[in-house]
Amino acid sequence: MIPAPFDYESPTTLEEAFGLLDRYGDEAKILSGGHSLIPMMKLRFASPEVLIDINNIPGLSHITKDGNTMKIGALVRESEIEHAKELIAHFPIFADVTKLIADPSVRNRGTIGGNLAHGDAANDHPAVMLALRANIVISGKDGNRTVPIDEFFHGFYMTEVQANEILTEIQIPIHGKGTGSAYHKMERKVGDYATAGVAVQLTLDANGTVTYVGIGLTNLSPVPMRAERSEAALLGKKLTDEVIAEAAKCASEDCSPSDDLRGSEEYKRHLVGVLLKRMIHKAAERAMA
Amino acid sequence: MIECKTSKAISGMGHSMKRKEDGRFLHGQGNYVDDIKLPDMLYMDIVRSPYAYAKIKNIDSTAALAIPGVLAVITGKDLEQYNLHWMPTLMSDTQMVLPTDTVMYQAQEVCAVIATSRYAARDGREAVKVSYEVMKPVIDPYKAMDASAPVLRTDKEGKKDNHIWHWEAGQKERTEKIFAEAEVVVKEQMHIPRIHVSSIETCGCVADYHKVNNQLNMYMTTQAPHAIRTVIALVAGHVGLTEEKIRVISPDIGGGFGGKVPVYPGYVIAIAASFLIGQPVKWIEDRSENLQADSFARDYHITAEMAGTKDGKILATRFKILADHGYTDASANPSKFPTGMFSIGTGSYDYDTSFMECDAVYTNKPPGGVAYRCSFRVTEAVHAIERITDRFSLEIGKDPADVRMQNFIKKEDFPWKSPMGWEYDSGDYHAGLKLAMDTVDYWGLRKKQAEMRKEGKLMGIGISTFTEIVGAGPSKDFDILGIKMFDSAEIRVHPTGKAIARFGTKSQGQGHETTYAQIIAEVLGIPAENIQVEEGDTDTAPYGLGTYASRSTPTAGAAAAVAARKLKDKARKIAAYLLEVSEEDLEWEPGKFFVKGAPEKVKTIQEIVFASYTNFPQGMEAGFEATHYYDPPNLTFPSGAYICVVEVDKETGAIDVKRFVAIDDCGNIINPMIVQGQVHGGLTQGIAPAMYEELIYDEDGNILNGTLMDYLVPTAVESPSWETGHTVTPSPHHPIGAKGVGESPTVGAPPAIANAIVDALSPYGITHMEIPITPFKVWKALKEKGVV
Amino acid sequence: MTKHIKITVNGTEHELDVEPRLLLVHLIRENLAMTGTHIGCDTTSCGACTILMDGKSVKSCTILAVQANGKNLTTIEGVSAENEYNHLQEGFKENHGLHCGFCTPGMILRATELLENNPDPTEEEIRWGISGNLCRCTGYNNIVKAIKYASAKNRGIEPASTEPEFV
Structure with a gap:
């Protein structure tokens, strides 16, 4: 399997990259981890004329805490997230999710920015970021703009990032005490795309009432999806079996999975309910720990 | 504990000798076919059909030929000029090398691009434009039998349907009578799905034709180099490539499992290209080509029935099969056995009546019917008998372990004649199952299961007690394309007492370089370390039928022992001459002959060998060499008792294999470490079709999972930690009492896993699950029963 | 259009001009003639082509040779001397x-x-x-x-x- 010929550019500054994007327009593709793009090029499902490799641009590989915000550079590799102690202390969901993405060698290359910018509802980080209410920093030659994750995904492989822009940073608000998060997906074998995946973050007050909740779903809709009615079912309530069951029911009803080799639509609607219950419990346990 | 007759220094049979071949693999110095690079070598890439059934209207090579480096595009019409566009399959059916007008399955070879580099060849492939007239394919094998189905093999004169052959065996009338009168009759419909060996190395070759001396050197991934040489001579003899001008070299092979037995069109096209251009041509498949076009395994639709008594006695079995062969019958079976050894399907049980029949059909799917680490359809048979035995146990409410113990052929009843006419050589089935049950604490698990069921939790225990049939085979019944299925060994011992031995088989990871040396070491007392083993070069190795169907130890391993014994006889004569005593006065101890009662009068095997070149009796032939072509008197019948324990998540359908114990009996063991390694690997290739793997086609004949993203080869995470053990019941007819083991676990594991999962679900009235059993299927079955 | 790259493989520096689409695994196997790194699939699934790039395991079938510019690679040939075992x-x-x-x-x-x-x-x-x-x-x-x-x-x-x- 061999890609069609293309030109290769390797800018060392963002400005240089923007210049190249301007010059090549739609003919160019940004190369980050490359583990979605290169396989597609090898299969000749994608044949860009130019690859703009952003791996040599410094300043995009940080994981830093800035006040109540966690900032993750777009070029941070999955394996770096896996071992990022402070990030995982705040968001244990990252330990859950990275372990389930592809395999260790792929995680050494795959980047969080690429995972999101690919705009694929089968990827795992979109659901996580929806649950965490992340903000996405998109850079262009005229500067940066910050987009809430809810406004980031537009369609199948389509995001808010325009042809002359680059996703550069992910910003995640840190919630206070009593917050927990969790992710799980059913997969046919390790490293597979999800049959169904659920990301949950919630905050419980001293009485056990949900004061904040975010829920994202993986591979259960054409566009990465936040389970808003499920969130509403939990918000301001205590986590009784009935409340959780209602949230699960909403997610089953609201998602729009399709039949495929992983299972039927009905199975996936069932699974999302089961997984949501389990992730609510797991997140709540972590919140109370 | 395995007893060893030789010291560790000699490392004959029973020693877990570390493998001699490992060094080169561990240093990246293996020599696989894609590692071969010859001067002026060209590269071939193949244009394949996107449709399952279509007429080729036009092949336009213009754009491809305009690409720098692209030298030629070879079509079926080009090959037709040399009458090279068709070839025989191993089952004496016919197969296109390249089509002249119609494609019969998706991913079929349409034409080939020859270029100066791999990259240019691929660019050329992308640039060839083929226009098709698409036709409605026949995909469902049951529909292939409909009178209204289009006849696919219009190339066969007078062919009026898609039926290939009918096979039947056993006692038809007696079976019907028993079934009509039996207290208990059970029946299940089962599909043994189409799967793919997917060895990590794909197939490929370098065809290197030298015009000046009309010589073809063919480096290729083949498990059977000699047989392939003969097939090439049959296909291309008429253009001057006769057998003495063909040298097939099978270098290191990155896994075979049966997928590297057939002759694929790519090999023949590469030969034709090299023949026409006069330069070496390399062809290496992509994984997707390998999965989508190379021979599949299995694809048997089986109706399995068992008749018995209420108290558990098995009286008769009946199996009716529909075999989906795809476009042509390219099975790799011995000629007389179109269903291979399916007739082992009466199992490990003592009853005398069975009837089996099979109809094979053509469909618009890739051809095949090769092994998948399974000898000749034994996996299909064992799945049927072991599943239906559990179904029978469930029906009468008796524990499946008890039913098996009750019906096993007894140790003292061997050799035992099966209703299908096989003579099982030896076995101790009761001992195997008992060891497996003791190891898992079977009755303790049944108690635990009862408690878990009370809590609504799903736990299952599955047993499979199988009998294998391997070592094909005796020349009176076994041949491939007419060539009898013997195998061979040639031993040459050099003057300094070190040896080289060559064989007609070909290791693909089985460790022949170590185990064959150990067999010779066992007989001659020459340290295995000093015995070089070579296979895979038809110019140097004696003729043999190759390595598949667990036949290497039963055939070539036997040949090694017999050839070594010939040499030992010679050694005795030389020792007697050197020690000036009669042969009867000599005694043997591994590595030396000494005079009875006078152990100081001794000649080591090394001294004797040296004498065979320097100081041998008058009239004796010089040197120390022997060859043997071994024709086995019978097949060997390895057996095993496997127990699998699973827990099932009722909500998601997820299946967790908690334990898997495999007790194998492969007769005498040459190298316990290697036998265990073979069992581990076979077990993972057993869980694969049981829970993960299946080639899936839609109704238009499109493969839906033609890459490793969706064809789910198990990783170390899916593969449980296997627990293995053995009983040892030597084969009475094999020279070293060995039986063959490489495939037993692949045969035995799937029904153990399926039985465990069905056992877990049985409280809800579920009696059968089709493999691969996935979480989705489990959930669906539970939903149908109203459980979730 | 080729690109000039400099890579270190098993301690030896190589300078080459390569096509941008050249896969790293092909650079290693074909250009550098080190055939211990294998190819088993098209989809980054099998890992037969795994090498170390700056100490991290990567699948060399899914990295462009140009991306390895300036990197330090280890292949199986580099893990020990030929007559030694690590x-x-x-x-x-x-x-x-x-x-x-x-x-x-x-x-x-x-x-x-x-x-x-x-x-x-x-x-x-x-x-x-x-x-x-x-x-x-x-x-x-x-x-x-x-x-x-x-x-x-x-x-x-x-x-x-x-x-x-x-x-």
């Missing part, structure tokens, strides 16, 4: 961690990084750690054992017996 190679040999040998170089390189990050992994950590490397022959039991053996040796501990264990 602890992993020794572990695989002593524990029968390979059959056909095709996946072995990738397994060893992956395990190298695994032990670098986690010197004393559990069986489960090893299994997850090699989950991107398919082996069709061994059933993985002895690969796990081989990695445990190397882990013990790396830490100066006597490894478990390499005799096969039977029930």
